[in-house]
Amino acid sequence: MATETTARQAGAPARPADAPDGLPAGGQAPGELAPGGRAPSPVRVPIRSLRSELRAIKVVWKRELIRFSRDRLRILTSLMQPFLFLFVLGTGISSLAAASTHGVNFKTFIYPGVLCMAVMFTAMFSAASIVWDREFGFLREMMVAPVRRSSIVLGKCFGGATVAGFQGLIVIAISPLVGIPYELTLILELLALALLLAFAITAFGVMFAARISQMQSFMAVMQMAIMPMFFISGALFSVASLPAWLTVLNRLDPLTYAVEPMRRAIFAHMHVGAAARHALDPGITWWGWHVPTAAAAAVIALLGLVMLTVAIVEFSRAE
DSSP states (O other): OHHHHHHHHTTOOOOOTTSOTTOOTTSOOTTOOBTTTBOOOOOOOOOOOHHHHHHHHHHHHHHHHHHHHHOHHHHHHHHHHHHIIIIIIHHHHHHHHTTTTTTOOHHHHHHHHHHHHHHHHHHHHHHHHHHHHHHHTHHHHHHTSSSOHHHHHHHHHHHHHHHHHHHHHHHHHTGGGGTOOOOHHHHHHHHHHHHHHHHHHHHHHHHHHTTOOOHHHHHHHHHHHHHHHHHHTTSSSOOTTOOHHHHHHHHHOTTHHHHHHHHHHHHHTSOOOHHHHHHHOOOOEETTEEOOHHHHHHHHHHHHHHHHHHHHHHHHHOO
8 A cells, every 4th residue: 555655656657456466557468469459569669771862852842842843833933034035125126136036036035045044943933842841740740750961952952853854845845936946955954054053043042941931031032142143144145245243243153054055056057157157156255265165064963962961961051
C-alpha cells in the first residue's frame, strides 16, 4: 500500500491489481503483442546513401513539375509579358528603329532578349516556392528529412530549370512569327543556352530565398535584381557605341552572356548583311578579345555553380 501511494504521488501510472508481479505498470511484458494482436512497429531511419540523395533530388524535382503543370494560370500569365514585349512593343518601335536596323526586323532583333526574359521570370517564380513552403510549414518537413539539404537545393534548381526551359521552348516554338527559321541546330543551341540561364537564375533566387521569410520581400529583391539585368544586357538595344559607363555595366551583367550568343546564333542562320551584323551584333569583347559562344556559355555555367554553392551554404545554415 505504501509503495502504491508513493507511485501515485510521483505521477507514475498505477499497476493494475490483477497484474502479475514483475510486469510494468501497463501490464504488458516486453516483446508481448499489443492489444489487437499486432506488434509495435519499430521506427527505422534510412541510412544516407547516394541512392537516397538521388531519390530526394528526384522527388523535389518532380514536385516542381507537378506544381507547375497544375497551375495553368501561371503558365499563361508568365507568357503574357514576353508576348507583349515581342509583338506589341516590337511592332510599335519597328517603324522608329527601321533606319538603324539595316533591314533586320526589330522583333527579330529583340527576340533573344524576350526569350531570356521568359526564362528568367519563370525561374524566379520557381525559386519563390521556397518562401511559400516556409510560410506554410512544408519546408520544415523537408528539412527534417534524413537527406542532405544540398539535395533539396539541387532538386529545386533542377526543377526550376526544367520548368523555365519548358517556358523557353514555347517561346522558341513561335520564332517563325518573327522571321527566325526552324533549324534543328539553332533550336538546340537556343534551348541549351536557355537551360543554362534558367539554372543560374533559379540558383540565384534560391540563394536569396534561403534567408527571406516573406514573399513580398523576396519579390521586391528579385525585381530589383532582374529588371536592371534585363535592360543593361542589350536585350532591347545594340551594345555598339555605348557610353563607357554603360559598356562596363553591360560586361558585368550575367544576362549579357546569354543574350549575345543567342543573337549571334540567330543571325548565323539568317541572311544578315555585314553592316547589319556589325551594328546590331558587335559581340562581347574583353580588352579587345571577342568572347566566343562557348566562353560565354561557360561564364553562365560558372556563375550558376557559384550561386548554387552559396545557396547550399545559406540553406544549410537556415533554421
